[in-house]
Amino acid sequence: MRGIAITLGLVCLQVMLSSTVQAQFGSATRPQVAMPDGPVRNIILKNCVACHGIDDYAFHALTRERWTDLIEDRHEGLEMTRMSRRDRNTLLDYLAETFSEENTPFPRQYVPPEIDTYYEEEQGLLVLDTMCTECHALDRVYETRGSIERWRVLLLEMRGRGAFFESNEEMERMAEWLSRVQSANLFE
Numbered sequence: 615m616r617g618i619a620i621t622l623g624l625v626c627l628q629v630m631l632s633s634t635v636q637a638q639f640g641s642a643t644r645p646q647v648a649m650p651d652g653p654v655r656n657i658i659l660k661n662c663v664a665c666h667g668i669d670d671y672a673f674h675a676l677t678r679e680r681w682t683d684l685i686e687d688r689h690e691g692l693e694m695t696r697m698s699r700r701d702r703n704t705l706l707d708y709l710a711e712t713f714s715e716e717n718t719p720f721p722r723q724y725v726p727p728e729i730d731t732y733y734e735e736e737q738g739l740l741v742l743d744t745m746c747t748e749c750h751a752l753d754r755v756y757e758t759r760g761s762i763e764r765w766r767v768l769l770l771e772m773r774g775r776g777a778f779f780e781s782n783e784e785m786e787r788m789a790e791w792l793s794r795v796q797s798a799n800l801f802e
Contacts, residue, residue: 645672645720646767654708657701665692671713672720678710718774726766726789727782733791741788745777755796762793 647669649655658668676684685706697705713719733741742752749772760768766789769777779785 641725642722643724643726643763643766643770645669645771646764647672650708650712654704657697657705661697661701661705671709673722674713675715675717675719676710676713677715678706680715681706681709681713718771720774721770724770724782726786729783729786729790731787733787735795738788738791738795745779746772748777749775755792759796759798760793761798762789764798765789765792765796 647667649658649668662668674681674684685702742755746752746755758768766786769779769785769789769792773779773785779788
């Protein structure tokens, strides 16, 4: 019993230390990709997610031919390469449409910077009015709720589509502000 307690204590210590290190040094932001509906969903669940999440797809922006090459190169000898021609074509159609070369791949190495100054209400509204309205109405922002991570991902996607932030710190300030004023807290 004492051995179990010591092991449990060591595991807890390791989790606390890794959380502290991660909080201090940050970790790369990952894209958030929604699981598709329809037949492709079952194909992905059967062949893909046992080894990796579907968010990995967003790191690429490829033609159908390049998606085919990527699947063959990275999955050589794996069970996934033995899927039916029909399932393979369905998967490739989804990948080529959703993550085509016309899209901007999600950045692989964005690590959120630590910030110590924050947007006041007026500063956040000014960014919304000047930057966001260049491409869409503000109702899209006001109808969205999210954590800081969700807002960070959305802002990175917007940056990929042309939104300009002077620095990563400015983008992080906006993500933090949005997470305060448009939080995911359902009990407001």
